[in-house]
Each structure stands twice: as structure tokens, then as C-alpha cells.
Amino acid sequence: MPQVNGRFVPDMKSPRTPDNEEPAEERAHDFRPVDKGFTKEMALAEAERCMDCKKPLCVEGCPVNIKIPKFIEKIREQDFGAALDIIHEDSMLPAICGRVCPQENQCEGRCIRGKKSEPVAIGQLERFLGDQPELASKPQMKPANGKKVAVIGSGPSGITCAGELARNGFDVTVFEAFFTGGGVLVYGIPEFRLPKAVVKREIDGLKELGVKFEFNSVMGNLANADELLNEKGFDAIYVATGAGLPKFLNIPGENLPNVYFANEYLTRVNLMKANKFPEYDTPTKHAKQVVVFGGGNVAMDAVRTAKRLGAERAIIAYRFTTPRPRASRSCRLSRRSSSSPARTATCAP
Amino acid sequence: MYKILEKTQFSEKVFKFRIEAPEMAKHAHAGQFLMVRANETGERVPFTFADWNPEEGWVEFIFMVVGKTTKMLSTYEPGDAILDVTGPLGQPTVMAPGTTCVIGGGVGLAIAYPVARTLVKTGHEVHAIMGARTKDLLLLEDQFRELLPDDHIHITTDDGSYGEKGVVTAPLERLLQAKAVDEVFCVGPVPMMKFSTLTAEKYGTPITASLNPIMVDGTGMCGCCRVEIDGKTKFACVDGPDFDATKVDWNDLRARQAAYRTEEGQALKAYEEANCACHR
Numbered sequence: 001m002p003q004v005n006g007r008f009v010p011d012m013k014s015p016r017t018p019d020n021e022e023p024a025e026e027r028a029h030d031f032r033p034v035d036k037g038f039t040k041e042m043a044l045a046e047a048e049r050c051m052d053c054k055k056p057l058c059v060e061g062c063p064v065n066i067k068i069p070k071f072i073e074k075i076r077e078q079d080f081g082a083a084l085d086i087i088h089e090d091s092m093l094p095a096i097c098g099r100v101c102p103q104e105n106q107c108e109g110r111c112i113r114g115k116k117s118e119p120v121a122i123g124q125l126e127r128f129l130g131d132q133p134e135l136a137s138k139p140q141m142k143p144a145n146g147k148k149v150a151v152i153g154s155g156p157s158g159i160t161c162a163g164e165l166a167r168n169g170f171d172v173t174v175f176e177a178f179f180t181g182g183g184v185l186v187y188g189i190p191e192f193r194l195p196k197a198v199v200k201r202e203i204d205g206l207k208e209l210g211v212k213f214e215f216n217s218v219m220g221n222l223a224n225a226d227e228l229l230n231e232k233g234f235d236a237i238y239v240a241t242g243a244g245l246p247k248f249l250n251i252p253g254e255n256l257p258n259v260y261f262a263n264e265y266l267t268r269v270n271l272m273k274a275n276k277f278p279e280y281d282t283p284t285k286h287a288k289q290v291v292v293f294g295g296g297n298v299a300m301d302a303v304r305t306a307k308r309l310g311a312e313r314a315i316i317a318y319r320f321t322t323p324r325p326r327a328s329r330s331c332r333l334s335r336r337s338s339s340s341p342a343r344t345a346t347c348a349p
Numbered sequence: 350m351y352k353i354l355e356k357t358q359f360s361e362k363v364f365k366f367r368i369e370a371p372e373m374a375k376h377a378h379a380g381q382f383l384m385v386r387a388n389e390t391g392e393r394v395p396f397t398f399a400d401w402n403p404e405e406g407w408v409e410f411i412f413m414v415v416g417k418t419t420k421m422l423s424t425y426e427p428g429d430a431i432l433d434v435t436g437p438l439g440q441p442t443v444m445a446p447g448t449t450c451v452i453g454g455g456v457g458l459a460i461a462y463p464v465a466r467t468l469v470k471t472g473h474e475v476h477a478i479m480g481a482r483t484k485d486l487l488l489l490e491d492q493f494r495e496l497l498p499d500d501h502i503h504i505t506t507d508d509g510s511y512g513e514k515g516v517v518t519a520p521l522e523r524l525l526q527a528k529a530v531d532e533v534f535c536v537g538p539v540p541m542m543k544f545s546t547l548t549a550e551k552y553g554t555p556i557t558a559s560l561n562p563i564m565v566d567g568t569g570m571c572g573c574c575r576v577e578i579d580g581k582t583k584f585a586c587v588d589g590p591d592f593d594a595t596k597v598d599w600n601d602l603r604a605r606q607a608a609y610r611t612e613e614g615q616a617l618k619a620y621e622e623a624n625c626a627c628h629r
Contacts, residue, residue: 177568179386179433187566216435218568221381222372246572248582255577255601257608264571272392272565278619281392281417282565283612 008076011048016118028307031191031275035099038121038128047075050120053112058122061110066090068107068122075125081135087126088136092163092205095198096156098127100189102297133201139209142169150175150234152219155183158240159206165238166209173234174206175217178271183242187271188263190301192308196270249293258285262294262302269305290314350430354407360485362414363456364423365399366431371406373436379467380442380460380559380591383410384567386433387422394418395564397460397536397590398437408436411459411488417616438567439590442467444557447531448474450524452517452545454537455481458488460559461536466496476530478503478520480541484511517541518548525552533557535594539603546594558594560585562605577601 003009020036021027027034038046050072058068067086074083087094103109103123111119129135147170151158154176162172180186182199207213219228228234246261248254265284268274272282290306292299295318306314355367373383382397396410412419425431442464449468453461458479468475477497481487483506493502503520504512513519517535524530525548535545536559549556562585565573569587576585577598583589 177435178566179435187570216433218435218438221437222376242570245569245584248572248575250582255575255582255598255605257604261572264565264573267565267571273390277612278616280390281616283609283616 008052008073010051011045014045014049016049016121017042017046017124019121019124027192031308033195034192037131038124043075043125043128044078046121046125047072049113050076051112057110057112058107058120061106061108062090063106064090066107066126071129072120072122072125075129080129080132081137084129084132084136087129088139091160092139092167093156093160093202094126094130095133096130096185096194096202098123098125098130099194099198100185131198133205139167141167141209144171145169147171147235148173148233150219150228150232150237151240152237153177153183153240153242154181154203154213155240155242156185157242158183158238159202161238161240162211163206163209166206166211171210173212173214175214175219175222177216177218179215180271181213181215183240187267188298188301190266190270190305192304193301258287262292262298265302266298266305269309275309284309286310288312292316294318295320350432351434352430353425353427356425356427359411359488362423363411363486363488364414365409365411365459366422366425367407367409368431368434369406370408370434370436371403373434374401374406374408375403377401377408377437378441379463381437381439382567382590383408383434383436384438384564385410385418385422385431387418387425388432391421391432392418393433393565393567395438395561395567395586397463397559399459399463411456413456416613417620420617420620435567439586440588442534442557442559442591444468444473444532444534445555446473448476448529450476450478450521450530450533452478452521452533452535452537452541453480453488454517454535454541455486456488457535457537457541457559461534462489462492462496464534464536464559465493469496474501476501476503476524478505478517478524479512480505480517480537481511482507487511516544518544521545521548525549525554530554533594534559534591536561539599539606542594542597543599546597546599550595556594557591558597559590560592560597560602561590562602563609576605 020038021034050069052069052073056069059065071083071086074086091097101123107122108119113119149165149170149172151162151172151174154174158174162174165172181203185194185199186196225237228237246263268282268284273280274282274284277283286309288311290311292303299316303314303316352369353366354369357365377398382395384393384395386393396412398408399411400409412422414420414423451461451465465475465477475497477493479487479493505515505517506512533549533554533556535542535556542558546556560576562574562576564586565571567586569584574585575582578592579596
């Protein structure tokens with residue numbers, strides 16, 4: 001670690017460490033993770049690029065204000081356990097957030113290094129640590145305070161809340177409508193971007209903290225707020241039921257068979273494993289030509305899934321001519337044309 | 350895991366399961382449904398509640414063997430468990446006060462029965478039209494007879510093997526002509542619901558249909574069960590399953606129900622081959 005007068009000097013010359021990806025032509029045919037994550041060497045090299053700013057804008061850019069320069073400093077010192085402990089002070093889900101947070105709009109979007117070259121790969125470093133949960137110290141638990149909280153939904157919001165409450169001494173029960181935990185992390189985000197095993201590990205971690213999970217529980221129908229508070233003894237309810245309802249385009253023919261809203265298409269494949277039909281009972285269509293409307297992360301997940309289900313031609317149609325569709329970098333959209341009002345673009349698989 | 354407490358066989362292909370589910374039993378209403386995932390590799394399939402008992406903590410549903418999942422379920426016995434059962438889902442059936450005609454066709458009778466029972470309980474006069482292809486497929490006749498006087502039960506079979514030969518619209522038309530009913534509820538195959546609707550419309554009598562599209566999540570998230578009601582997209586799982594039948598786009602419903610025919614056939618064939626007696 002280079003130092004001048006005992007102070008760390010960042011590596012200002014090295015470019016950002018590239019993602020550790022499987023070659024596109026290989027990965028496009030199955031659901032293996034696209035990004036293998038940083039090796040130790042890659043993480044150490046990238047950690048050298050952080051300038052350890054006096055006023056770290058990355059921390060401001062992070063919705064939960066993870067002390068980013070501090071954990072990167074611990075990476076440089078090769079004290080990965082301490083680095084992970086620093087993240088855990090603010091977030092219990094680094095393996096998930098490191099993979100699927102839109103870092104280019106948040107921490108990395110504010111990184112000073114991004115002004116002249118490329119921002120520090122904060123997400124990759126976070127994931128590198130999150131994937132080694134065994135290095136973390138046991139989380140500090142406040143003594144039980146006798147208060148019961150019902151969390152409705154086990155998606156990112158629900159499990160974050162459940163983890164925080166459990167660490168602060170609350171008795172937490174998470175109610176989930178599906179048969180497994182994770183919400184959009186398991187039904188929406190494909191295996192190749194966020195492996196189900198990573199989500200399961202985080203849920204298991206919460207169980208170890210004493211969080212209880214009730215699956216197949218559609219709250220409101222199975223029990224309403226009155227019953228939870230007055231009959232089942234909960235002191236509070238946290239509603240984390242997600243973004244929910246699909247928004248259709250209101251165009252003729254959109255209810256024809258073979259027209260999917262992304263939630264259905266992705267749920268069939270991600271949660272119900274339709275890619276393994278007939279070993280799994282849920283089918284889906286394996287179309288040769290697929291068009292996806294939209295330019296966000298979900299559109300990218302859908303078009304990349306179509307590719308993996310055997311589409312010869314899978315395209316994105318997007319209504320705006322903004323310089324960049326809204327999808328985050330981890331979805332990797334490269335543009336082809338920018339002139340027509342509704343344009344199509346290609347997306348690396 | 351949800352334990353099967355009782356299994357009843359009505360005919361060669363029609364079964365009823367009683368499932369242990371105390372919380373669900375407390376909150377179930379007529380017209381609502383549950384979703385089943387039989388095992389780890391299973392699909393999610395909706396079944397309307399046939400009956401439930403909050404004191405004893407069970408719910409019941411009736412199913413007919415048509416595809417792989419129902420074929421597999423028919424091999425389950427009391428004491429076996431279904432991996433996942435979710436519910437109650439959907440909106441309960443609500444009918445205006447007065448005399449109601451409840452029409453059930455085929456396995457739809459399993460849904461019509463609890464609706465008729467609830468209506469009787471809430472002070473409605475109820476006529477039931479029970480339709481089936483043939484006598485052996487006529488469900489729940491005893492239960493209907495226990496609930497309603499004989500002159501309020503109208504039975505039709507396509508082949509004339511029992512009751513009146515023909516389809517449900519004939520007795521419906523007679524009831525409407527006699528101004529004997531204020532409102533109609535129907536559930537069954539699409540053609541049956543469609544023609545019941547046309548008949549009711551002719552007499553200006555309101556008619557509700559309980560729709561049965563394919564579902565995946567059943568909680569309003571995915572949009573698989575969408576139906577066109579008065580030109581607008583609605584979700585059968587959260588907005589329904591009951592809708593004003595005169596507003597339903599029946600062709601759209603039929604096309605969406607048939608969207609996976611090929612795959613359903615494939616799955617059933619693979620299952621039958623793997624479980625055929627000659628391979629055991």
C-alpha cells in the first residue's frame with residue numbers, strides 16, 4: 001500500500017478493474033451467473049483506487065449511508081472481516097446490494113474518480129465482502145424488548161426491516177405470500193444476475209437472528225391489521241408489499257396469448273423454473289423472436305431471459321430518445337441507434 | 350405442509366380434498382379460491398373453495414383430473430400433505446337481495462354449491478341449474494337437494510342420461526320467462542357461461558360469472574389471469590373472479606385458457622409415461 005508521510009496515496013493511474021464476466025457467447029445459453037465477482041487480487045487492486053475523500057460523496061449517494069471509504073480502507077489492509085463489519089453497521093444485505101443496487105446512480109454516481117476517469121467499483125467491492133459472510137463478527141444484538149412486529153412481505157424492504165428490528169431486540173415475524181422468501185429478488189431478478197442461493201443465505205441469516213417466517217400468507221386476506229394487532233399480539237406492522245401491480249400499455253391485442261407482462265414472464269422462469277419444463281410443471285413460451293417494451297432493469301432482465309430461452313432475435317423497444325435508457329449498468333445496455341422516437345437497442349446477454 | 354384429512358371421489362375423474370388449514374378456514378368466503386403447489390417441482394393452480402369449517406380448521410376443494418397436476422393430486426391419499434396452499438384469494442361473491450338463479454356446469458358445480466349455500470344463509474330464495482355432460486359427471490346433487498326444495502333444482506345432461514336432455518339455458522329461459530329470478534350467477538365452461546349470459550341479457554336480468562383463467566401468483570402481481578371486462582383489462586385474481594358477465598370478452602378468455610394446451614399435453618404425457626404400471 002503506497003504511503004507518503006504515513007498517509008495513504010491512492011493509485012490515480014490504474015483504470016477501473018473490469019467486471020469478472022463469463023464470455024457473452026458462452027453465458028447467453030444458460031442461467032449461470034454472468035458476473036463471477038472480484039477475486040482477492042482484483043479487490044485489492046480496486047481498493048487502491050479509492051481516494052479516501054475527506055468529504056466522501058459516495059456515502060451521501062448511498063441510501064443507507066454505508067461508510068464506504070472506511071470499508072475500502074479495511075480491504076486495503078486485507079482485514080476483510082472488519083470491512084464486512086463496517087458494512088453490516090448500515091446494511092445487512094451486501095451480497096444482494098453489491099449485485100443489484102443501481103450503483104451508477106448512487107454511490108458510484110457520486111464518486112470523485114468518476115469525474116475524470118471511472119468511479120471506484122464500490123458495488124463489486126461490497127459484493128466481494130458480502131460473499132464471505134463467514135468472516136463477519138457475530139452481529140451485536142440488543143436484548144429482547146418484548147415488542148412484536150409483523151413485517152408483511154419478504155422482499156428487499158421487508159428483510160432489511162426485519163434484520164434491523166431483530167438486531168434491536170424486537171420479536172419479528174415476516175409474512176410472505178409466496179412459498180419462499182425474497183420477493184422480487186427471487187421472482188423478478190434472474191438467476192444469472194442474482195443467484196437464488198445468495199438470497200437464501202441472507203434469509204437463513206435472518207432466521208439465525210431469530211426472525212420467524214410464515215410463507216403462503218397473504219395478509220389482509222388471511223388476517224387483517226386488526227387481528228394482527230388485537231388478537232395475535234403484534235405491537236406494530238411494517239407493510240413492505242412492493243411495487244405490485246403491472247401497468248399495461250392499453251394497446252390493441254395486449255391480452256392475446258403469448259403477450260406477457262414482465263412480472264409473469266420472469267416469475268414463470270425465476271420462481272417456478274419454467275426453463276426446466278417439463279421437469280418443473282410450469283411452462284413458458286420459447287419464442288424465436290421476442291420484443292420487449294421498456295428500457296429499465298426489468299426490460300433487460302426479460303430480454304436476456306428470452307435470449308437464454310432460445311430466442312434468435314430478442315430486441316428492446318424503448319419510447320424515449322434519452323441518451324441512455326434507465327437500466328442500470330449491471331444490466332449492460334449498449335445502444336445502436338438514437339434517432340427514431342421509439343428505438344431499438346441491443347443488449348449484451 | 351398442508352395435510353389431507355379426507356378424500357372423496359365423486360366420479361372417475363372428480364375428487365374432493367379436505368385440507369387442514371385453520372387460519373384459512375377462519376377467513377374463507379364463498380366465491381374465493383386457494384392456490385396449490387403440490388410439490389417442489391409443481392405449478393401453482395387455483396381451486397375455488399367448496400367448503401370450509403372454522404371450528405374444525407379445514408377447507409375443501411373439488412377438482413377434476415384434466416392435466417398433470419390434477420392427475421398427480423388424484424393419487425394423494427388422506428395423511429399425505431400438499432406442499433403449499435395459499436389463500437383465501439380473490440373477492441367473495443356478493444349478490445343483491447332477492448331470488449337468485451345459480452348455474453353450475455360440470456366441475457363448476459363445486460363452486461356453485463358454496464355460493465348457493467351462502468345465498469340461502471343470507472336469506473335469498475335460490476334456484477339451482479345443474480348441468481353436466483352425462484349423469485356420472487353431475488356433482489353434489491345430494492348436497493344441493495339438502496339445501497333446496499326439489500322444485501328449485503333443475504338438472505340437465507347433454508346426453509339425456511339424467512334430468513332434462515340439453516343444456517342449462519333451457520331451464521334458465523323458463524325461469525326468466527316466468528320472472529322467477531332477479532339475478533343469475535354462473536360458473537363453468539366458457540360456452541356455458543357465454544350462452545347463459547346471452548339468455549339473461551335477453552330478459553334484462555343481471556348476471557354474474559365466476560371466471561377461471563390460468564393463474565401464476567394469484568395475488569395481483571403477474572397479470573397472467575387478466576381478462577377483458579368492458580374493454581378494460583382486469584385481473585381475475587384480485588378484481589374477480591366474479592364479474593358482470595355481460596361485459597366479459599369470452600373469446601379473449603377462451604384463447605388465454607388455451608394458451609398452454611400443447612405444454613399441458615406434453616407434461617401429462619411425460620407424467621403418465623413415468624408413472625405407467627409397466628415402468629414400475
